[in-house]
Amino acid sequence: MLQHVRSLEEQAKQASEEGKQTISPELSAEPAEWDQWLGYWGGRREWLEALALRELPDPMVPEDLVILWERTLEVIGVQLAIDVAHLHNLQVVGTGTSGSFRLVGELEVMNVDAVGRHFEKELRTGNRLTLDLSGLTFIDSRGLAMLLQLSELANELDLTPIVLKTSEVVRRVMEVGLPAPIPGVEIEQ
Numbered sequence: 765m766l767q768h769v770r771s772l773e774e775q776a777k778q779a780s781e782e783g784k785q786t787i788s789p790e791l792s793a794e795p796a797e798w799d800q801w802l803g804y805w806g807g808r809r810e811w812l813e814a815l816a817l818r819e820l821p822d823p824m825v826p827e828d829l830v831i832l833w834e835r836t837l838e839v840i841g842v843q844l845a846i847d848v849a850h851l852h853n854l855q856v857v858g859t860g861t862s863g864s865f866r867l868v869g870e871l872e873v874m875n876v877d878a879v880g881r882h883f884e885k886e887l888r889t890g891n892r893l894t895l896d897l898s899g900l901t902f903i904d905s906r907g908l909a910m911l912l913q914l915s916e917l918a919n920e921l922d923l924t925p926i927v928l929k930t931s932e933v934v935r936r937v938m939e940v941g942l943p944a945p946i947p948g949v950e951i952e953q
């Protein structure tokens with residue numbers, strides 16, 4: 765793993781010197797090393813999910829380390845959705861366009877906070893949101909509340925409209941759960 769970090773650092777420095785905004789990292793390892801790495805992160809995900817289920821706080825990371833990590837990602841042009849990497853019953857997939865995402869699965873109490881933070885960050889970086897919700901099989905009241913909060917933030921930042929492509933399930937929940945359409949949101953059919 766250290767060789768990958770060093771490789772990314774070298775590629776980032778070179779890209780920065782050449783004035784490039786992005787890099788295409790080359791990562792290689794033996795199958796056993798990948799298995800070890802994936803096993804570690806799988807165990808870490810399970811541990812964090814267990815903490816969340818027990819309503820225990822996530823362990824704190826020193827602030828200077830977080831700042832260093834974020835700056836490194838900015839320098840090398842990597843866009844990661846750190847807390848949406850492993851969500852309970854939901855996939856958040858970037859479509860290749862800034863601010864455009866497809867959600868597949870269930871948007872519910874176990875994952876809505878992480879998703880909301882991710883989309884809020886997108887808005888705060890100046891990206892209008894286009895959300896394809898046609899892959900959602902479930903959305904609860906917390907999911908609707910998230911959409912309302914995102915709409916308010918988009919309005920404050922003058923980044924309206926938020927465009928939603930919805931599934932029949934989402935459309936029905938919105939009709940029943942909301943007294944009126946969400947301001948600043950366009951629904952695509």
